[in-house]
Amino acid sequence: MSKIVVAIDFSDCSINAFLHAVSIAQNTRSDLTLVWVKKDAGQVDKFSESTKDATARVEKEFQELLEKHQSELPGNKIITKIRTGKVYTEIPAEAKESKALMVVCGTHGASGFEKFWIGSNANRIVSGCNCPVITIRGGINIQRPLKKIVMSIDSTQETRQKATFTAMLAKPHDAEIYIQKLYSTKTKSIRQNVDLYTSQVERFFTQEGIKFNTVTEETENVPETIINYGKKIDANLISIMTEQESSTSALWLGPYAQRIVNQSPIPVLSVHSKEVYTGLEF
Numbered sequence: 353m354s355k356i357v358v359a360i361d362f363s364d365c366s367i368n369a370f371l372h373a374v375s376i377a378q379n380t381r382s383d384l385t386l387v388w389v390k391k392d393a394g395q396v397d398k399f400s401e402s403t404k405d406a407t408a409r410v411e412k413e414f415q416e417l418l419e420k421h422q423s424e425l426p427g428n429k430i431i432t433k434i435r436t437g438k439v440y441t442e443i444p445a446e447a448k449e450s451k452a453l454m455v456v457c458g459t460h461g462a463s464g465f466e467k468f469w470i471g472s473n474a475n476r477i478v479s480g481c482n483c484p485v486i487t488i489r490g491g492i493n494i495q496r497p498l499k500k501i502v503m504s505i506d507s508t509q510e511t512r513q514k515a516t517f518t519a520m521l522a523k524p525h526d527a528e529i530y531i532q533k534l535y536s537t538k539t540k541s542i543r544q545n546v547d548l549y550t551s552q553v554e555r556f557f558t559q560e561g562i563k564f565n566t567v568t569e570e571t572e573n574v575p576e577t578i579i580n581y582g583k584k585i586d587a588n589l590i591s592i593m594t595e596q597e598s599s600t601s602a603l604w605l606g607p608y609a610q611r612i613v614n615q616s617p618i619p620v621l622s623v624h625s626k627e628v629y630t631g632l633e634f
Contacts, residue, residue, distance in 0.1 A: 353428070354382035354453040359443045359477075361388065362413050365458035365490035370417070372488055372619065373456040374424055375497065379524040382453055383429045386414065387446050390436040410434060444480035454621075455485045459613065478613065478622045479594055484517050486589070488619045498525040502582045502618075503591040504532040505553060506574070507545040510593055514623040515553045518591040519562050521621070527588070528563040532581055535570050575611040582618045591621045 358373045360366045370386065377384050388410050414432040422430050435442040447455050457477070478485045503518050505511050522529050533550045535543050550566065557564045571577040582590050594609050613620050 354380055355385055355450050356380075356382045357385045357387060357443065357447045357450060357452045357455045359389070359439065359455065359457035360386050361439075362410075363458065365488075368490060368492060369456050369458040369486075369488045371421075372486070372492070374421055376454075376456070376486075376521075376525075377425055377428060379498070380453070380521075381427060381524075383431060384425070385431045385433060385446065385450055385452070386417065387433050387435060387443060388414075389439045389442045390434060407434060440477040440480060443477055444482070447481045447483050452481075452483050454483050455481050457485070457487060459487045459489050478609070479624070482624075484621055484623045486619055486621050487613050489617060492617070492619060496588055498522075498588045499527050500585055500587040501527050501529045501589045501591055501621075502532055502578065502585070502587045503529050503553075504534050504574070504578050505546060505550045506534050506536065507542045507549075508593075509549075510625045512549050512553055513625060514591050514593055514621075515556055517623050518621065519557060519560050521589075522562055523560065526563075528565060529557060529591075530581075530585055530587065531557075531564055531566040532578065533566060533568045534574060534577065535568070536572065536574060575608055575615065578612060579616050579618070582616065587618050589619050589621055590616055591623065594622045594624050 356373050356377055358366075358370050360370055370384075373384055376382070390406065411432075411434075418430055418432070433446065435446060443455060443457065446452070478487070498521070501518060501522055503514060518529060521527075531550060531553060533546055535546060537543070554564065554566065567581070569577055569581065578590060578592070581587075590612065592609060592612055609622060613622065
C-alpha cells in the first residue's frame with residue numbers, strides 16, 4: 353500500500369497541503385501519515401505552551417481532521433504522528449522510515465514553515481527526502497483536480513528522470529502532461545540533446561498511454577519561463593528535478609529549484625536525480 357507523508361503545523365497553508373494530499377490519496381489509493389514536529393527549544397509556533405499542553409492540543413487537532421476527512425478515504429487510513437526535532441530533518445526521516453511514495457507540505461505556513469523555507473533550508477527538506485516532494489504555497493485552490501502537469505525538458509541527461517514518476521502520478525488522475533521543451537542556448541549540439549530527450553519522453557508517454565502536449569520555448573530565465581507557462585495554461589502541478597548537472601547555459605542545482613519552489617503559485621513536484629520508481633501500483 354502506498355503512503356503519503358504530510359508535514360503539518362495546523363497553519364492554513366499546511367491544512368491546504370493536507371487537503372491536496374487527500375485528493376492525491378483518493379486517486380492513488382494511498383494511506384496518509386500526518387506528521388507534526390515538536391519544535392526544539394527557542395522555536396515558537398502555534399503550540400508554544402508547555403510540552404504536555406502542546407501535545408494535547410495537537411492530538412485534539414489531529415482528531416478533528418480525522419473526524420472530518422477520514423470518510424473521504426474509505427479504503428485507506430489517515431495516521432497521525434508527533435516527532436521531535438527540526439522540520440527539515442524529521443519529515444525526511446519519517447518518509448524514509450515509512451517508505452513513502454511522496455511527501456506533501458506547505459511552504460509558507462504562518463505558524464512555522466515559513467522560516468524553514470528560506471534559503472538553503474528549502475533545499476534541505478526537499479533534498480533530504482528519499483522520495484519526491486510536492487510543495488504547495490498558501491492560497492492555492494484545493495478544489496481543482498490534478499489535470500494539467502507542466503514538465504520541462506532541458507539539455508541535461510537527468511531531465512528525463514522525472515518522466516517516470518510524473519507519469520505515475522498523471523495516470524490515476526487522467527491528467528495531461530504539458531512537455532515544455534526549453535532551448536537556453538543557440539549551440540546546435542545542446543539543442544539537439546533537448547530534441548532527443550524530448551522525443552524519448554514523448555515515446556515513453558505514448559507507450560504508457562499518458563496524454564501529453566509539447567511546446568517549444570526559447571529562454572534566458574528557466575524558472576521564470578516554467579512558472580509563466582504553468583500560469584498560462586492554468587496548470588495544477590509543475591514537475592522539476594531537484595538537482596542536475598550544469599550545462600553551457602543552465603544550472604539545475606539548488607538555486608533554480610529553490611526559485612521555482614519558493615516563487616511558483618502552482619504546486620511543485622520535486623524529483624531527485626537517479627531515483628527509480630518501479631513496481632508501484634495505483
